[in-house]
Amino acid sequence: MTQTTAYSALPHIAIAGSEDRDLAANIIAMIVEETSDGLYRCEITLSNFGPNRSRMDYLYLDRQKLDFGTALAISFGPPRADVKIFEGRISALEASYSLGGTSTLTVLAEDRLQDLRMTRRTRSFEQMSDSDILRRIAGEHSLTPQIQLDGPTHAVVAQVNQSDLAFIRDRARACDTEVWVEGSTLHAARRSDRAAGNVRLAYGVGLIEFTVRADLAHQRSEVGVSGWDVAGKTAISEVAARSEISSELGGDTGGSQILEQAFAPRRERVVHTVPLTSSEARAIAQVRYRERARRFVCGHGFAEGDPRIRVGCTAELSGLGAMFDGRYYVVRACHSFDLDQGFKTEFDVERAGIGS
Template sequence: MLSNSSVPDFAVLVNGAPLAPAAVGDIRAIQVDESIDTPSMFTIELYCWDPATLTVTWPDDPAFAIGNQVTIQLGYVGALAAVMTGEITGLEPSFAEDEPPTLTVRGYDHRHRLARGRKTRGFTAIKDSAIASTVAIEAGLRAQVTDSETVHQLVLQSNQSDLELLRQRADLIGYEFFVRDRVLHFHPPADEAPPSVVLDVTDDLSSFTPRLSSIGQAGSAVVRGWDPGTKQPITARLRATGGGADSDRAFGLSTDAVLVNAPVATAADADWVARGLRADLGDGYVRGEAELAGRPDLRAGTTVRITGAGKTFSGVYYLTAVRHDLGLDQGFRTSFDVRRSGV
């Protein structure tokens, strides 16, 4: 629930404990950029100068040591909500003439751990969801996965980071993969989930810019491969819904998006990859951006219903990225990116 108060507020926890009041008093801006597709990031900008002692303050403070876990809560006086938990990965002090020194503390969600180092190894007789669980355990994370059903005889991780591997496997079968609150999620997008909130373009949004494009849409997703056991070709074909079907109908065509270089060796493999290809095509049909007064309850990976934008552009949208900005100058603002596969 949102507070009746219109006064923006925040809280910062470091390793589970509230940040010291002196540091809180020096914070001038907080930004949280949460994304489904890339590691989510936070920045905290502080003044870092003690005029009484004429010394730099926060860059050497243990609270901002690399690796510390930070939870950021945003909202309004009397109503705060956690919008991100991550780890400090960088410090950037700034010293400029005639301006007090500042420190920018940067950090990412725990997905950044999966981007560290490259590996070459093979997974045998395993599902993609089991690979995700294995990678999560290795990174010290919990796993929340949806069974991907198909067992692959061999999956190679060839000089790739774990982040690259899971992104590749998720894209291949139409899953999404992200880390939130030390939990690795690997499952189909929840773009058909009930909307968490209703937003009207006149009453709630300060801007909304949707775009519909039929370019790149196709009526069918087709995957071709070769079964080494039977020595027979494999073909999986799935009819598109939403944008692909609308585009073929509008132009009187019957079009295919064909993938021939996917690592498929069975009909089940091909079917899963065809699902992923169809989902990827549909995701590009309607996209948009919006901005409004700060809403900490908006999270990437959830849906919202937008009203008042006409028949074509009103409806349920999936949030792919959410950005929260809270500062001394601009107050508290939220912006987000959305997509939908049909109208």
């Protein structure tokens, strides 16, 4: 079977479900950015003047092809094997008219989480788990829920003058979970369950530039949470420590261990939460500890354009030396294309430990 070894770096653009090669041929620049907070965005700058219906005219200002709410999808790769990196709807159109007579049109689009961002409410949810809450909100926005969450049923959870997006982000963060949309499906899953693939990059082979820092400033030996059990009339005290991150370390050495070896144990108490049960306090402590531990090592890199580099994937980096070689979790990816640089991928990564 013949394997494709080279292909055009020009992105594939689909408008309202159909690929538009003429539109792709007029691209001047494009970026698609995604983060672990969800709500992916896209910007495309197009040449906007040329032959149009037997005369020279503006190409895209009649709103026939590009209009508000029109479905837009971007993919890269060889024909019939391309990888979709964005799917959303047009939310803004920006025309530019330069002194030299050149006209461009910038198309801005967001994924379906835009619906949640633009809906603000005050309400309460009674006797519902976080999974139940996310499923209900997904249904309100005609999204199919794909929720991988477990947790207790809450007596009451309040959404107070928050957008639906901010609210589900808060609920997901409290459960150590990330939310994102693919097409019309709302996903919620922990990092270990996201399964967005594995990408191998070596410095000088795929990986163009990389800056990485291991920083103890925000590391702690343990994180404690206190509260009061009203029903049992007893104090609550829960602690999260190194064992919470051990499954993500593999053979690496975590920040809290290095902190204790190099300086001394450092403990932190979370005082602005109000857990009513031991399970709530334990969950808060675990989430806060993991948030700190995962950011012990943070990196920022540029790679040759690779649509497989997505938020949630594992980037296995080599050629960086024993300390920084290893597996990183991608928390931000920005795919860009222009006529000068071609297809490039910028990304941010996190890692809970360093090699020895």
